[in-house]
Amino acid sequence: MSTDQQSPPRTDLRRAGAKGALYQGVAFLASKSGIMLSTIVLARILAPSEFGLVTLAVVVVGYVQTLADAGVGQALVYIPRRESIVNAAILSALGTGVALAVLGVLAAPLAASFFASPHLAPLVRLCALSLIPSALNSVPESLLRRELRFSRITIARTAQAVTVAGVAIGLAVLGFGAWSIAWGNFAGSTMYLVAGWIALPQRPGLRLWRTSLADVREVVAFGFPVAGATFLSRAIFDVDYLIVGKLLGETSLAYYTLAFKLPELAILNVFFVITNVTFPLYTRARDDPDRLRRGYVFSFGIQSLYGVSAGVGLAVVAPIAIAVVFGPHWTLAAAPLVALALYAAVRTVGGGANEVYKALGRPGLSVGISVVRLAVLVPALVLATRWGITGVAWMQFVMAAVFALLMQGVALRVMQLRPGAMLKALLPSLAAGVAVAVAAGAVGLLPLPAPLLLVLAVVVAACAAVGALAIVQRPFLLETLALFRRRTART
Numbered sequence: 001m002s003t004d005q006q007s008p009p010r011t012d013l014r015r016a017g018a019k020g021a022l023y024q025g026v027a028f029l030a031s032k033s034g035i036m037l038s039t040i041v042l043a044r045i046l047a048p049s050e051f052g053l054v055t056l057a058v059v060v061v062g063y064v065q066t067l068a069d070a071g072v073g074q075a076l077v078y079i080p081r082r083e084s085i086v087n088a089a090i091l092s093a094l095g096t097g098v099a100l101a102v103l104g105v106l107a108a109p110l111a112a113s114f115f116a117s118p119h120l121a122p123l124v125r126l127c128a129l130s131l132i133p134s135a136l137n138s139v140p141e142s143l144l145r146r147e148l149r150f151s152r153i154t155i156a157r158t159a160q161a162v163t164v165a166g167v168a169i170g171l172a173v174l175g176f177g178a179w180s181i182a183w184g185n186f187a188g189s190t191m192y193l194v195a196g197w198i199a200l201p202q203r204p205g206l207r208l209w210r211t212s213l214a215d216v217r218e219v220v221a222f223g224f225p226v227a228g229a230t231f232l233s234r235a236i237f238d239v240d241y242l243i244v245g246k247l248l249g250e251t252s253l254a255y256y257t258l259a260f261k262l263p264e265l266a267i268l269n270v271f272f273v274i275t276n277v278t279f280p281l282y283t284r285a286r287d288d289p290d291r292l293r294r295g296y297v298f299s300f301g302i303q304s305l306y307g308v309s310a311g312v313g314l315a316v317v318a319p320i321a322i323a324v325v326f327g328p329h330w331t332l333a334a335a336p337l338v339a340l341a342l343y344a345a346v347r348t349v350g351g352g353a354n355e356v357y358k359a360l361g362r363p364g365l366s367v368g369i370s371v372v373r374l375a376v377l378v379p380a381l382v383l384a385t386r387w388g389i390t391g392v393a394w395m396q397f398v399m400a401a402v403f404a405l406l407m408q409g410v411a412l413r414v415m416q417l418r419p420g421a422m423l424k425a426l427l428p429s430l431a432a433g434v435a436v437a438v439a440a441g442a443v444g445l446l447p448l449p450a451p452l453l454l455v456l457a458v459v460v461a462a463c464a465a466v467g468a469l470a471i472v473q474r475p476f477l478l479e480t481l482a483l484f485r486r487r488t489a490r491t
Helices: 010-043 047-064 072-078 083-114 121-130 131-136 138-146 150-173 178-198 213-247 251-286 289-316 316-328 328-350 353-360 362-416 419-443 450-472 476-482
Strands: none
Touching: 010 150, 010 178, 010 251, 010 316, 047 083, 047 121, 047 131, 047 178, 047 251, 072 083, 072 138, 072 213, 083 121, 083 131, 083 138, 083 213, 083 289, 121 131, 121 178, 121 328, 131 138, 131 178, 138 150, 138 178, 150 178, 178 419, 213 251, 213 362, 251 289, 251 316, 251 328, 251 362, 289 316, 289 328, 289 362, 289 419, 316 328, 316 450, 328 362, 353 362, 362 419, 419 450, 450 476
16 A cells, blocks of 8 residues: 555544644645735725625636636545546646636626626636636645645745735735736736645656546546535635625625625634645545544534634624724724624534545535525525625524534434534533633723724633633643644654
8 A cells, every 4th residue: 555545543643633734724824814914905905896896706706716626636635646547637627727717708798797897807807717727736735635745735825825915915006906806816826836736745747648538537526526516615605795796786795805804814714724634634534433533523623612712702803803904994894794703603613524525435415415505595695685784794694503503413424423422522612602702892891992902802812712611621622732732752
């Protein structure tokens, strides 16, 4: 058996996950710091209508982007590595990326007509071209993830972040308006592709002409259902942008987008870091059900602890956070931020199940649940527009809570896991969430300048969460901290 196919020792699974999460966390911090910096600067340069316009273009193309690699990235993690499989994955990703880029360019006028925004078409065309590097960069990233080489992904993500921020901010200062964000995203995708290929310790031979139809079928047989599930997931989590943009207009979309930025960057992207690490680990543990169940319950406890604590804290300090981070002229984003912060918290509680479905070779479960969710979500959000962007945000929270229960229920059934184990794993997050709400709320009453108040609220809330865990969930706290301690001895 080759080295990359061997499973880590049982006692090392959690530590491998913690190490991977740490490296992915550094990559996240680097890439999202660049995005956050550019967002803060651009929010003070661009008009709300410009922000809303580019958001529409990114979201429209983003739907297509989920299909761009034909799901080959996840297939490369799941299927034992062979050169023929890697070449089949590259060929599939390249063909799909080029085809969808052409489709996006041709369909740009239709998008502009649907949203009644003639300036949208050229932005969609530029964003569509980024589908080609986006499709191809899934190959090196997945090969690195498969081998748990998360430190190299960190380097590539850092290069991407620097590129996105540099290009977007530079062009915005020069007066390129909404185009600055579109060009920044294109340059970042291209840089990530280049950096990812350089980071590969063993690059594929690229003998694409020797790729057999059987290899392509093996890749797409797993990849297409995953791509379909990802597309539906993107439809679910971005359909609110389309509905707000269509029914409430570009300016309302700008405020909604800014409200979403903080929970997205601070909560949802951290959750995605964890799931990027857990999928290859679940895949290696799929032949050991007890080991898989233990790993799933523990990762659920970690991600819900962070998600609930951060979501509750962000909801409490929402008005202060918006004014300090983006400026006082964006205060209309504070009300929807409260609901969206809690929505992000609920998503971390309900998330993780998709990774188990894929690791067990049953990605179709995600597709089925996503179809039902989308069918319920769209009319619910359309109805919620009667109450503006705040109504849409609260409806997102309600729907996320309902389907979090459904997703975890299916995961428990698939893994034959008792609900009591999950409820026990959820207790630390509930204790920390209550402590954060009380602490941040109390700090918010102090007569201090807004920037100082925000910093103080974050520090005090974090200390309150740790204190609550030390009192009521001490074993869990010690176990979590132990994962990230350096040990010279092998476990």
